[in-house]
Amino acid sequence: MWKYLLKRVILMLITLFLIASLTFFLMKLIPGSPFSAASKLSESQLAIMNAKYGLDQPIPIQYANYMINILKGDLGISFQFNNTDVTQLIMNRVGPSATLGLQAMIFGTIFGIFLGVIAALRQNTWLDYGSTLVAVLGKSIPSFVFAAMLQYYIAVKLGLLPVAFWRGWEYSILPTIALSIFPISIAARFMRTEMVEVMGSDYITLARAKGASSFEVAFKHALRNALIPVITVLGPLAVSLMTGSLVVERVFAIPGLGEQFVKSIQVSDYPVIMGTTLLFAALFIFIILVVDILYSIIDPRIRLSGGKN
Amino acid sequence: MKNILEVQDLTISFHTFAGEVQAIRGVNFELKKGETLAIVGESGSGKSVTTKSIMRLLPKSNSEIKAGSQILFEGKNLAELSDKEMEKIRGKEISMIFQDPMTSLNPTMKIGKQIAEPLIKHQKVSKQQAKERALELLKLVGLPQPEKRINQYPHQFSGGQRQRIVIAVALACNPKILIADEPTTALDVTIQAQILDLMKNLQKKIDTSIIFITHDLGVVANVADRVAVMYGGKIIEVGTVDEIFYNPQHPYTWGLISSMPSLDTMDENLYAIPGTPPDLLNPPKGDAFAVRNEYAMNIDLLEEPPMFKVSDTHYAATWLLHPDAPKVDPPVAVKRRQNKFPEMNSVKGGK
Numbered sequence: 001m002w003k004y005l006l007k008r009v010i011l012m013l014i015t016l017f018l019i020a021s022l023t024f025f026l027m028k029l030i031p032g033s034p035f036s037a038a039s040k041l042s043e044s045q046l047a048i049m050n051a052k053y054g055l056d057q058p059i060p061i062q063y064a065n066y067m068i069n070i071l072k073g074d075l076g077i078s079f080q081f082n083n084t085d086v087t088q089l090i091m092n093r094v095g096p097s098a099t100l101g102l103q104a105m106i107f108g109t110i111f112g113i114f115l116g117v118i119a120a121l122r123q124n125t126w127l128d129y130g131s132t133l134v135a136v137l138g139k140s141i142p143s144f145v146f147a148a149m150l151q152y153y154i155a156v157k158l159g160l161l162p163v164a165f166w167r168g169w170e171y172s173i174l175p176t177i178a179l180s181i182f183p184i185s186i187a188a189r190f191m192r193t194e195m196v197e198v199m200g201s202d203y204i205t206l207a208r209a210k211g212a213s214s215f216e217v218a219f220k221h222a223l224r225n226a227l228i229p230v231i232t233v234l235g236p237l238a239v240s241l242m243t244g245s246l247v248v249e250r251v252f253a254i255p256g257l258g259e260q261f262v263k264s265i266q267v268s269d270y271p272v273i274m275g276t277t278l279l280f281a282a283l284f285i286f287i288i289l290v291v292d293i294l295y296s297i298i299d300p301r302i303r304l305s306g307g308k309n
Numbered sequence: 310m311k312n313i314l315e316v317q318d319l320t321i322s323f324h325t326f327a328g329e330v331q332a333i334r335g336v337n338f339e340l341k342k343g344e345t346l347a348i349v350g351e352s353g354s355g356k357s358v359t360t361k362s363i364m365r366l367l368p369k370s371n372s373e374i375k376a377g378s379q380i381l382f383e384g385k386n387l388a389e390l391s392d393k394e395m396e397k398i399r400g401k402e403i404s405m406i407f408q409d410p411m412t413s414l415n416p417t418m419k420i421g422k423q424i425a426e427p428l429i430k431h432q433k434v435s436k437q438q439a440k441e442r443a444l445e446l447l448k449l450v451g452l453p454q455p456e457k458r459i460n461q462y463p464h465q466f467s468g469g470q471r472q473r474i475v476i477a478v479a480l481a482c483n484p485k486i487l488i489a490d491e492p493t494t495a496l497d498v499t500i501q502a503q504i505l506d507l508m509k510n511l512q513k514k515i516d517t518s519i520i521f522i523t524h525d526l527g528v529v530a531n532v533a534d535r536v537a538v539m540y541g542g543k544i545i546e547v548g549t550v551d552e553i554f555y556n557p558q559h560p561y562t563w564g565l566i567s568s569m570p571s572l573d574t575m576d577e578n579l580y581a582i583p584g585t586p587p588d589l590l591n592p593p594k595g596d597a598f599a600v601r602n603e604y605a606m607n608i609d610l611l612e613e614p615p616m617f618k619v620s621d622t623h624y625a626a627t628w629l630l631h632p633d634a635p636k637v638d639p640p641v642a643v644k645r646r647q648n649k650f651p652e653m654n655s656v657k658g659g660k
């Protein structure tokens with residue numbers, strides 16, 4: 001187990017290195033520079049700025065410098081936000097995004113799995129069709145439409161919750177619901193398909209033959225066996241939710257990562273782009289490892305490492 | 310002997326997109342206390358549906374047990390019980406063993422827990438007591454090293470071992486009736502023999518009645534006291550194991566017996582019953598076997614034969630037994646057996 005984890009961590013570091021390198025060069029391929037937007041600068045002023053930030057050096061040298069700095073734990077300073085440290089900048093922004101993402105993921109997964117299980121157990125009844133409808137709507141309606149509807153009806157008309165901003169937990173409820181629609185529909189559809197298949201298997205009939213009630217059959221026997229494919233899709237989805245949704249953050253005026261990331265790309269704020277990308281990549285790789293470990297916990301037939309157990 | 314289970318006029322249909330499939334068309338039989346009743350027949354004859362209906366395990370969405378069907382167990386008609394009432398009977402009074410041990414255990418649950426589950430459910434014992442009983446059961450079914458293996462998952466066992474575990478699950482609450490749905494079909498021959506021996510020994514120990522479904526007549530001869538032959542959703546012949554093997558009356562049973570390889574025959578060709586089973590979407594008028602039956606008479610195509618009595622224990626549904634029917638010569642293999650029957654009769658029948 002530990003040997004396997006060590007191997008995985010080393011592989012993760014290699015992957016991160018490759019992603020960092022690739023992003024670095026791709027970024028340099030984008031035309032423009034951090035200072036071209038502020039076009040009031042003269043040629044000589046631009047040269048001074050470029051020299052100050054090391055942008056006048058050949059790209060391989062810049063790359064080497066950047067990599068060395070990363071190894072030291074230094075992500076550099078932002079060009080756009082008054083020379084703030086990138087680590088600091090991301091730290092300030094990651095809170096709301098991660099909170100929203102995590103809440104949306106937990107709520108979405110639990111509710112989605114519940115919907116899927118209900119649909120599978122009451123196949124071809126109005127409960128099944130209702131759950132399908134929710135899933136189809138959730139997948140096809142863009143989240144900003146849904147967000148705007150929530151704002152209008154729940155916040156403005158009914159006045160139950162705040163419309164926007166980020167000043168406390170109650171401010172996170174509406175954006176969480178808006179964000180969770182997608183994981184709900186994904187989880188519900190996958191769960192239904194898997195549950196229907198598992199409920200038809202011999203060991204479920206045997207469980208019923210033992211006198212288990214339909215509740216026990218569904219939750220003690222079927223659920224665990226149906227979870228594997230659902231976890232496979234939900235893992236990566238969790239990352240994309242936790243790293244911030246530009247649209248939902250914009251609609252609810254939440255100072256999150258997604259908004260900052262897009263702005264950085266627009267103004268070629270290289271260190272912020274790199275820093276955010278590395279964070280996303282690291283989270284993603286980490287979640288994949290977690291999913292793999294979850295597999296082996298849920299299904300005893302799946303072993304992490306080959307060989308003897 | 311007392312009847313523990315009486316099935317009367319059992320009629321079951323499946324509703325499919327193509328229409329109503331009349332899978333079971335009026336089945337009657339009884340199970341006596343302590344006996345083993347074998348139900349034989351080819352695929353699609355309704356053996357499994359009959360036994361699944363006793364456990365009420367047929368899918369609710371598309372199956373229908375018709376009104377008038379009676380499955381009498383201890384004075385209750387199982388066909389009319391609610392789900393909650395059935396839960397108290399399943400696993401406690403009536404247990405079931407399934408065909409494929411590779412798929413009938415939950416792959417993500419330790420086997421100890423799977424055996425303990427009916428105990429905790431029906432006998433309200435503590436987890437610790439249930440575990441001790443599970444250990445006893447594993448010893449009873451002959452699984453080596455039960456203390457260690459009780460904490461393992463199904464994939465860590467072979468097919469034969471898994472079937473032993475399934476048997477342990479079924480026997481956990483000392484059921485009054487054990488339904489074994491082709492329990493040896495998916496196992497290889499040496500393991501088959503072991504499992505059959507195990508079941509016979511266990512039946513003596515815990516005094517249960519067994520309904521044994523199979524299409525393997527060799528297995529029937531080995532385990533059964535009585536045999537019911539099913540064809541096209543009906544029981545067409547029923548009798549003691551000797552009566553069915555040595556004095557069969559229905560042409561379908563003749564076909565089954567002729568298609569069984571035997572040590573006395575020198576024939577190189579093994580007999581096969583021609584044709585295919587009837588389409589139960591549109592069940593044929595008259596005797597369902599008539600179109601495949603070389604002994605069929607005109608009446609077979611027009612009217613269904615009733616059960617004719619051969620002896621107190623032996624009944625068969627064929628017009629050949631009608632007093633007006635012409636005498637026919639059964640196939641060679643059957644005749645050879647019938648010649649042995651009188652001497653068989655003097656010895657006490659049974660296993």
